[in-house]
Amino acid sequence: MPSPTVVRCVCLALLLHIGMHWQGSHACGQNKAENMTEPPAREITTTRPVPQGAQTLVPPATGDVFHFVIYGDRTGGSPEGLKFLRQAVADTNLIDPDLVMTVGDLIQGYNKRPQWLEQMEEYKEIMAKLNMSWYPVAGNHDIYWRGRGKAPEGHHESSYEEHFGPLWYSFEHKKNGFIVLYSDEGDPKTNKKGFHDIALQTMSDPQLAFLDESLKKLAGANQVFVFLHHPRWINRGGYANGNWDVVHKKLSAAGNVKAVFAGHIHQMRFDKPDDGIEYYTLATTGGHLPADIPDAGYLHHLNMVSVRASSFSVSSIPVGAVFDPKQFTPEFLAEVDLARSVRPVQTSDALAIATDGSCQGDVVLKIKNPAPSSVRGTLSFSAGSGAGWGTTLDHQHVEIESGQTYEANFRLKRFSGTSEISSLPRVVFTPELIGENVAVKLPRQSVPLKLKLGELPTDFFVDAVERALKVTGPESALEVRSNHIDLPDGPMTLEAWVKPKSHSGYSAIVAKTQSSEFSVFSDEGVPQFDIHLGGRYTSAKATEKLPTGQWTHVAGVFDGQRVMLFVAGKQVADVAAKGKRKQNDLSLFIGADPDKGNLPTRAFSGQIDEVRLSKEAIYDEAFTPERRLTASADSVLMLNLDKRVGPFAIDRSDTKAVGLMGEKSELVPLEK
Numbered sequence: 023m024p025s026p027t028v029v030r031c032v033c034l035a036l037l038l039h040i041g042m043h044w045q046g047s048h049a050c051g052q053n054k055a056e057n058m059t060e061p062p063a064r065e066i067t068t069t070r071p072v073p074q075g076a077q078t079l080v081p082p083a084t085g086d087v088f089h090f091v092i093y094g095d096r097t098g099g100s101p102e103g104l105k106f107l108r109q110a111v112a113d114t115n116l117i118d119p120d121l122v123m124t125v126g127d128l129i130q131g132y133n134k135r136p137q138w139l140e141q142m143e144e145y146k147e148i149m150a151k152l153n154m155s156w157y158p159v160a161g162n163h164d165i166y167w168r169g170r171g172k173a174p175e176g177h178h179e180s181s182y183e184e185h186f187g188p189l190w191y192s193f194e195h196k197k198n199g200f201i202v203l204y205s206d207e208g209d210p211k212t213n214k215k216g217f218h219d220i221a222l223q224t225m226s227d228p229q230l231a232f233l234d235e236s237l238k239k240l241a242g243a244n245q246v247f248v249f250l251h252h253p254r255w256i257n258r259g260g261y262a263n264g265n266w267d268v269v270h271k272k273l274s275a276a277g278n279v280k281a282v283f284a285g286h287i288h289q290m291r292f293d294k295p296d297d298g299i300e301y302y303t304l305a306t307t308g309g310h311l312p313a314d315i316p317d318a319g320y321l322h323h324l325n326m327v328s329v330r331a332s333s334f335s336v337s338s339i340p341v342g343a344v345f346d347p348k349q350f351t352p353e354f355l356a357e358v359d360l361a362r363s364v365r366p367v368q369t370s371d372a373l374a375i376a377t378d379g380s381c382q383g384d385v386v387l388k389i390k391n392p393a394p395s396s397v398r399g400t401l402s403f404s405a406g407s408g409a410g411w412g413t414t415l416d417h418q419h420v421e422i423e424s425g426q427t428y429e430a431n432f433r434l435k436r437f438s439g440t441s442e443i444s445s446l447p448r449v450v451f452t453p454e455l456i457g458e459n460v461a462v463k464l465p466r467q468s469v470p471l472k473l474k475l476g477e478l479p480t481d482f483f484v485d486a487v488e489r490a491l492k493v494t495g496p497e498s499a500l501e502v503r504s505n506h507i508d509l510p511d512g513p514m515t516l517e518a519w520v521k522p523k524s525h526s527g528y529s530a531i532v533a534k535t536q537s538s539e540f541s542v543f544s545d546e547g548v549p550q551f552d553i554h555l556g557g558r559y560t561s562a563k564a565t566e567k568l569p570t571g572q573w574t575h576v577a578g579v580f581d582g583q584r585v586m587l588f589v590a591g592k593q594v595a596d597v598a599a600k601g602k603r604k605q606n607d608l609s610l611f612i613g614a615d616p617d618k619g620n621l622p623t624r625a626f627s628g629q630i631d632e633v634r635l636s637k638e639a640i641y642d643e644a645f646t647p648e649r650r651l652t653a654s655a656d657s658v659l660m661l662n663l664d665k666r667v668g669p670f671a672i673d674r675s676d677t678k679a680v681g682l683m684g685e686k687s688e689l690v691p692l693e694k
Contacts (some may be wrong), residue, residue, distance in 0.1 A: 089119040092325040094304035095127040095285045097163040103308030106322045113344035115153045125285035126161025126251030134169040158186040161251035192236035199240030205252040223264030237276040246279040253284035253303045290319030360393040361455040372472035375668045378438035387430040391422040399453035445685040446470035486664040488692040490631035496622040497686040499614035504607045506679035513639040517577035522570045523628040530615035538604040551578025551587045556601020562587035564594040575647035581639035591645045635659040
């Protein structure tokens with residue numbers, strides 16, 4: 023099923039519009055019926071007592087209303103465009119208009135009769151699945167003959183009329199007129215046809231006589247709609263100096279012609295009303311798109327026209343954007359939820375990255391499908407923000423049957439001396455659930471590969487330049503995985519140096535929360551230490567904001583009886599509390615807070631340095647903070663944030679944890 027090219031809610035709004043063409047400006051029904059000659063509708067009734075001055079509702083407008091759909095060009099691209107036509111037919115059957123019109127270029131054409139007949143049968147077989155009548159318009163692809171030798175008289179005109187119908191015709195439906203014109207007559211004397219030659223852009227006297235007769239016959243119609251392939255009114259290129267001005271004068275003189283529809287240019291276009299006639303050009307319904315810019319009218323779509331006695335409206339619906347609400351059964355939704363859990367999992371060991379940035383090894387990924395239907399997708403490698411990677415994984419297409427597990431094996435290598443790795447390399451998986459009648463595109467997954475820190479030389483930190491973590495958003499936060507932190511229940515201290523850039527909202531300085539664990543937050547610049555004890559959070563909160571643009575030491579302490587907050591070495595909050603700390607498996611984020619999915623959120627704005635987590639209550643009275651912290655036997659995490667290896671910031675405690683840099687993390691030189 024083709025992907026929708028615009029936001030689905032917009033499309034649904036368009037579909038709601040199909041049910042009732044409402045001219046009023048208030049949802050409560052302040053509009054008056056647009057056609058006062060129509061019979062009055064029934065009154066709106068209620069069993070509720072209506073107080074004086076209560077809002078009243080006006081019944082909806084009555085009278086005949088119907089809808090018709092228009093398809094754009096199908097040709098000029100690859101045969102794969104037929105899938106868009108098939109989807110358009112399915113969409114149209116759900117909308118259920120009275121009829122379907124086209125604007126020409128139904129088949130690829132530009133060939134001899136045997137190939138023409140084959141393409142005609144293919145097109146008509148697809149259109150035969152419509153639940154309503156459809157009406158053809160002849161385009162250049164449908165008519166022009168190409169081959170060795172002399173073209174037959176009229177090219178494919180006789181074949182077209184034999185299998186599709188008249189080249190020009192008209193009919194009436196529910197007091198409204200429809201006129202189909204033929205814009206590829208060419209020159210009958212020379213048998214030449216073309217849309218670039220000015221001499222071939224006129225409509226013949228017989229066709230103009232037909233137009234006069236049709237307009238006369240439809241003089242009593244409420245509204246008349248005209249269809250042709252070439253938008254001759256554009257008046258440029260080969261269309262210039264044709265006789266569209268003659269056609270337009272006839273349409274204008276009729277008085278009830280309201281709109282003209284064409285195709286050919288493969289881009290949506292609307293020309294301002296001329297003498298009250300609106301001119302619409304459709305893009306494609308399976309044809310070649312010269313660009314993929316839906317918002318600029320380059321898209322596969324169908325036009326929906328809603329017609330009332332004295333008005334009409336036109337809306338464009340992208341192919342594939344119409345859904346059957348009956349498909350969203352509990353069983354289907356449950357299947358989609360199962361399919362969303364289909365995710366690559368690395369079963370091989372983490373690859374070690376050396377201090378020179380080199381890394382190599384074999385990677386094994388497994389993807390299990392628990393859904394009742396198949397899941398297919400593409401696996402590809404993404405180096406993230408680090409260059410120099412080489413891999414044997416290159417757009418691997420996979421299809422996993424229900425209950426089966428797919429295994430992907432590939433090699434990963436990185437040479438020394440290449441640019442710095444800012445984030446973990448990833449495998450990207452684009453899954454799709456293949457149901458019985460529908461294919462559901464699932465969210466794109468970006469799965470980081472497992473890397474670990476190799477052995478560090480003893481002199482690794484000798485030449486380290488003092489740096490700090492610069493946080494500008496969630497992707498620049500630093501992550502320490504939960505299995506790297508061994509903090510027992512009981513007394514603890516969480517501290518860091520911070521340099522806020524601004525005070526805005528509720529942001530995390532260091533956090534490991536979600537109704538559990540601990541954090542240091544900034545609430546509009548005011549710091550607070552939170553710890554989840556005995557089933558609830560206890561907060562020690564300051565009263566003054568941290569200064570912006572300068573470094574301040576902040577420490578949260580729990581000694582088993584009290585929760586305390588120290589700012590610049592001074593105790594600013596002290597709250598009695600005790601109980602067991604509720605723990606979780608979420609990461610500790612520096613510069614952000616983990617959400618339920620362990621993704622960083624509520625990011626800090628500024629710089630953070632010297633982050634230390636200890637399994638003791640270090641402070642219980644005023645002190646002078648050390649600008650450079652060191653690890654002790656009670657430290658479970660000590661990040662000076664001075665040096666990194668690839669995507670890892672180095673932990674100086676005995677825990678030997680690593681801080682995983684985000685895709686936009688920066689360690690910037692420390693300003694004295």
